[in-house]
Amino acid sequence: MRKLFLAVMISVSILFSKVYGQQKVMSVQDSINVFYDQFFEELEANYLYRKNVNWSQIKPYVKKEALKSGTFEKSLKISSKLFDTIRGDHLLLFSEKGMYQSNLKRKIVQEDLHKSLLIAYSEEPKFEAKVINDHYGYVFIPGMLLLNATEKELNERAQKIYDAILELNKTKKIKGWIIDLRLNIGGNSNVMLAGLYHLIGDNTVSLYLDADKNVKNRSGLHNGIYYEDQKIQARVKTIAKPNTEIPVALITGVMTASAGEFVALGFRGRKKLIIIGEESFGLTTANDLFELPFKTKAAITLSYATDRSAVFTNNIEPQIEIVKEANFQDLEKDKNIIEAIKFIDSK
Known part of the structure; x- marks a missing residue:
């Protein structure tokens, strides 16, 4: 990776700061919505192949699937399918409990x-x-x-x-x-x-x-x-x-x-x-690290x-x-x- 884990590029609004400060009382559904809204914002602005992606179709589908999850952490698992769909074999998502990546990577046996x-x-x-x-x-x-x-x-x-x-x-x-x-x-x-x-x-x-x-x-x-x-x-x-x-x-x-x-x-x-x-x-391909809500980070190509x-x-x-x-x-x-x-x- 070019500078994965080198610089953290943060995009935080006053509204997001308020929501983040209240995350302990947010429902799982609200947390998922806040997270994926921010994640898609970063992907649409920065992802190398963003112009080849039909975001209007992908975003509602991913959020619908994520909202079926019983916990916020489980909702992050859909990110792997998202990465596959947008051909992001070098995309990564990190949480406090795990890492999520594309299934498109070369398989080493x-x-x-x-x-x-x-x-x-x-x-x-x-x-x-x-x-x-x-x-x-x-x-x-x-x-x-x-x-x-x-x-x-x-x-x-x-x-x-x-x-x-x-x-x-x-x-x-x-x-x-x-x-x-x-x-x-x-x-x-x-x-x-x-x-x-x-x-x-x-x-x-x-x-x-x-x-x-x-x-x-x-x-x-x-x-x-x-x-x-x-x-x-x-x-x-x-x-x-x-x-x-x-x-x-x-x-x-x-x-x-x-x-x-x-x-x-x-x-x-x-x-x-x-x-x-x-x-x-x-x-x-070269990635950069972006901070996202609820102590998550994404490496975006x-x-x-x-x-x-x-x-x-x-x-x-x-x-x-x-x-x-x-x-x-x-x-x-x-x-x-x-x-x-x-x-x-x-x-």
Whole structure:
């Protein structure tokens, strides 16, 4: 995702403030009506494919189905059907009790996944940075979903990534870097990209296209600051000049999605870069997060995301394809890592 969980765009009227303050005494039916009125207002104003949707037909149907629910939380389940109907495979709705999404997303079955990858995923992987064979920096970035994080918390998480890279740089003679995105299922792309500033440098990170595929805005990095249209979204305190000449190998897989794909887009076009592994999941449209009534939030698709070329691709395709050859338990035997080292040595 472009900046899902980066900035909260709030549209609140005086009337809504009054209703929200009285939510404890509102009936379930009233709560559902207030919620869906606001939700549809945001979708009609912002959704990328809004002009292709017959809102006059969809809105009454969705509200009618939602009002059959016995509780407000149960009424949110109809949002999945709504997303399917308007072809919103990247739309998401978050409540205090759950997350609702489209059923149109690509289905990943067990046969698509290597046993080693499944084991690693089941262990709830955490960010990691270390050196392989004394000379190859390895940065593992899993999905990072920081839904309610403050600006301070987002910056601290980005700083952790940046500091880990610089610390390895000080202690070892690094020939090149391997960035592993195989278990990056999405989250806060701003945190990831700001954290990787030392390897990306001062550059445009992504371009965003409207429904007609025209460029409407951009994001980039400068002096450790990740911004979008001059609005700061995350930052790190830098201690060294970026190294944009050192070789970098990205590893992607079928679970690399959304924010994970945005990291790859941010690197694509960089010199001395290679992408290794499997074709990514395919969620390269860009979302923003909108606050809605009753402690709910919606990630609404606003644009197509591209690399610096402004050419949209549905997913990230590797230059060297390696299918189901993972070995997270012994990285030196992981074929993706072996190919990454070969690339780095060749440079």
